[in-house]
Amino acid sequence: PDFREIVAGRVRRQTETGEPAQLKEIHFLKLSGETAYVENTAIAMNFEGRLSHLVFARDISARRRAELELRESLERFDQLAAQSRTGNWETDPEGRYTYASKVFAELTGYAPEELLKLRFYDLHPEKGREEFRAAALGVFGRKERFTDLPNPIRRKDGGLIWVATTGLPLTGGDGRLLGYRGADTDITARKKAEDALKESEAQFRLLVDSAPEGIFIQSGGRIVYLNRAFAEMLGAGKPGEIAGRNFMDFVPEDLRAAIRERVRGQLETGRVAPLLETRFLGADGRAVDSETTAVPVAFQGRPSTLVFARDISARKKAERALLESEERFKSLFEKAPLGYQSLDEEGRFIEVNQAWLDALGYERGEVLGRNFGDFVAPEFRAAFAARFPEFKAAGRIHSEFEMPAQGRRPGYIAFDGRIARSPDGGFLRTHCILKDETERRAAEERLKASLAEKEVLLKEIHHRVKNNLQVVSSLINMQSRRVSAPAALEAFRESRARIRAMALVHEVLYKSPDLAGISMKAYFGELVKSLFEAYDASGNISLSTEIADGLMNMDSAVSLGLIVNELVSNSLKHAFGGGRGGTLGVALAREGKDFELTVGDDGPGLPEGLDPAGVKTLGLQLVSSLARQLGGKLEALPGPGARFRVRFPA
Numbered sequence: 001p002d003f004r005e006i007v008a009g010r011v012r013r014q015t016e017t018g019e020p021a022q023l024k025e026i027h028f029l030k031l032s033g034e035t036a037y038v039e040n041t042a043i044a045m046n047f048e049g050r051l052s053h054l055v056f057a058r059d060i061s062a063r064r065r066a067e068l069e070l071r072e073s074l075e076r077f078d079q080l081a082a083q084s085r086t087g088n089w090e091t092d093p094e095g096r097y098t099y100a101s102k103v104f105a106e107l108t109g110y111a112p113e114e115l116l117k118l119r120f121y122d123l124h125p126e127k128g129r130e131e132f133r134a135a136a137l138g139v140f141g142r143k144e145r146f147t148d149l150p151n152p153i154r155r156k157d158g159g160l161i162w163v164a165t166t167g168l169p170l171t172g173g174d175g176r177l178l179g180y181r182g183a184d185t186d187i188t189a190r191k192k193a194e195d196a197l198k199e200s201e202a203q204f205r206l207l208v209d210s211a212p213e214g215i216f217i218q219s220g221g222r223i224v225y226l227n228r229a230f231a232e233m234l235g236a237g238k239p240g241e242i243a244g245r246n247f248m249d250f251v252p253e254d255l256r257a258a259i260r261e262r263v264r265g266q267l268e269t270g271r272v273a274p275l276l277e278t279r280f281l282g283a284d285g286r287a288v289d290s291e292t293t294a295v296p297v298a299f300q301g302r303p304s305t306l307v308f309a310r311d312i313s314a315r316k317k318a319e320r321a322l323l324e325s326e327e328r329f330k331s332l333f334e335k336a337p338l339g340y341q342s343l344d345e346e347g348r349f350i351e352v353n354q355a356w357l358d359a360l361g362y363e364r365g366e367v368l369g370r371n372f373g374d375f376v377a378p379e380f381r382a383a384f385a386a387r388f389p390e391f392k393a394a395g396r397i398h399s400e401f402e403m404p405a406q407g408r409r410p411g412y413i414a415f416d417g418r419i420a421r422s423p424d425g426g427f428l429r430t431h432c433i434l435k436d437e438t439e440r441r442a443a444e445e446r447l448k449a450s451l452a453e454k455e456v457l458l459k460e461i462h463h464r465v466k467n468n469l470q471v472v473s474s475l476i477n478m479q480s481r482r483v484s485a486p487a488a489l490e491a492f493r494e495s496r497a498r499i500r501a502m503a504l505v506h507e508v509l510y511k512s513p514d515l516a517g518i519s520m521k522a523y524f525g526e527l528v529k530s531l532f533e534a535y536d537a538s539g540n541i542s543l544s545t546e547i548a549d550g551l552m553n554m555d556s557a558v559s560l561g562l563i564v565n566e567l568v569s570n571s572l573k574h575a576f577g578g579g580r581g582g583t584l585g586v587a588l589a590r591e592g593k594d595f596e597l598t599v600g601d602d603g604p605g606l607p608e609g610l611d612p613a614g615v616k617t618l619g620l621q622l623v624s625s626l627a628r629q630l631g632g633k634l635e636a637l638p639g640p641g642a643r644f645r646v647r648f649p650a
Helices: 004-017 061-084 102-108 129-142 188-210 228-233 253-269 313-335 354-360 378-394 438-480 486-511 520-534 554-574 618-629
Strands: 021-029 035-047 050-059 086-091 097-100 146-154 160-171 177-186 214-219 222-226 273-281 287-299 302-311 339-343 349-352 396-405 408-421 427-436 541-547 582-591 594-601 633-637 643-649
Touching: 004 021, 004 035, 004 050, 035 061, 086 102, 102 177, 160 188, 214 228, 214 287, 228 302, 253 273, 253 287, 253 302, 287 313, 339 354, 354 427, 378 396, 378 408, 520 541, 520 554, 520 582, 554 582, 554 594, 554 618, 554 643, 618 633, 618 643
Parallel strands: 541 582
Antiparallel strands: 021 035, 035 050, 086 097, 086 177, 146 160, 160 177, 214 222, 214 302, 273 287, 287 302, 339 349, 339 427, 396 408, 408 427, 582 594, 594 643, 633 643
16 A cells, blocks of 8 residues: 555556656565565556556565565664774775774764764874874784774764774685774773772772781782792892792791691681781791781682781880880889889879888788878878878978877878879879988987977077177276276277177177178167167267178178178268267178278378388287188278278178
8 A cells, every 4th residue: 555656646647658667666565465565667658558567576575585684684683882882894905994883983983974084093192103004904904803902983073982803804705804894992091990900909009008907918828929028028138039939938846737727717708907916937037026917809700808017026026015014113113112102183093112012011802993192191191181182282292190000009101292294284193202200300309309498598608698799898888987087988988889799799799690691781780779879979960871781691691790880980980080970881781702892981081102011000910810711801092082892702
């Protein structure tokens, strides 16, 4: 039915034109109902007086069915080729393409007709193209078959792809090469993956070879791979000296059975071996302490073991040294003459030595785990509770507590301690050394009592000396009443003043809480004041004093007191005669390692060019002599007024 209109149209055209009908393919229906593929042509003619058509028909059903089957097969092949990105091609003996499939054209980016103008080596990247051409044409010349040959192709757009090429030579009956037929499969993704894998393997190998830990693979009882670190651990110059050797050659004999069993169990279970401390034998026979772990792997298709080994020889040596040190410390600790204790953060005993137990009469089991406060006398427990947090905060402590001893009277124990801390500053424990200070405390108490007695006695001596000097002064005063000569009266007055200066030292010391020295401000201030009173000079003469705080030993104070007495008396007698008023200044200061005394007035002053050492008066001669005794020198300073200075070592 699909061809009836077509056939009717052809008959009309042929009847009208009289021209033969061209060869056409039409479908006929057989009597059986099947479709017959027929190739026919027709000629218009007169048959028995009527316009007729002579038709020539040839049954092409078998050929047509074969063509349809071939087309379906080609379509399936093209689909498979497209899915696998495999392009088919043919070349002549010179390598020029004579056929290019659609997929091959898509792979290269060229149109099929463009490829027919190219030789296969034109698609190769420019770099290395000539070498590729020469090698390929050599294969052509030998008419060799090649399979899955990887090679690059530069696409029309400049991109680079990789293909696996398979080719078969086409030959004539006489053996002459007619060309090649082949296929290119796109392996770009695979090539990138392979390159990435190679790069990853190279990086992994670099990482393994440069790893600080030893790494090796043992398979079938032999070391089939090792890195440089493991070779160096065994004392070998390079891995090649070890590779291929029996693994057990490097295991000490006493460990071989255990290591074999460990490897066997690991290969059976497939589990990662836990960390193990073991020993290897170096190439030179020395033992190498090692920490190892192992992982079951497949290496070159065989069950193997990947082993990681770390050289811990230095650590083990340090551990042994530490153990020896601990043993020595424990021996010294137990035999130490001083007691030692260690407390935790709550104040509980962690450790005590034998000296501690002997000092207080306890057994070790009675002490460890109990709180330190339990062993302190009740009246000291509050103090311990307050001091312990301070100790933890400060990190150091020195303290004394009364601690009852078993079977003996309570004793005073002195503690010197510090806090042991972790690297992050956390509390670990206390370290305290204790010393029985009971006898020392008793000796100190006896010494204090003795010192107190001596201090009372010394004060009494100063008091009695002062009283005796006052008696002498009174006797001189009584004697002076029997004298009428002015010079003699002045001599008596000067003697009383000198005695008063010496007596005042003992009076100040008697009143002082510290007998080690005399207060300069108290003594010299009182001395100058008493001189003013003796000369009745407080009315029209003003006094200026600048006396430093501090102590001066008694010998220096007596000598310097006599100097002050002479210089102040001299000013009061000569600078302010005839009721004249003015100012008298006294200054005593500490200048570095020296004392400096300055006495001056604003009176008429000294004769020009006066040398104190050359003056014949008793007073200045006494001052010069006392200054030399102190290790100093008397100097007359320029005016106004009379000014003297004495400087001597403190």
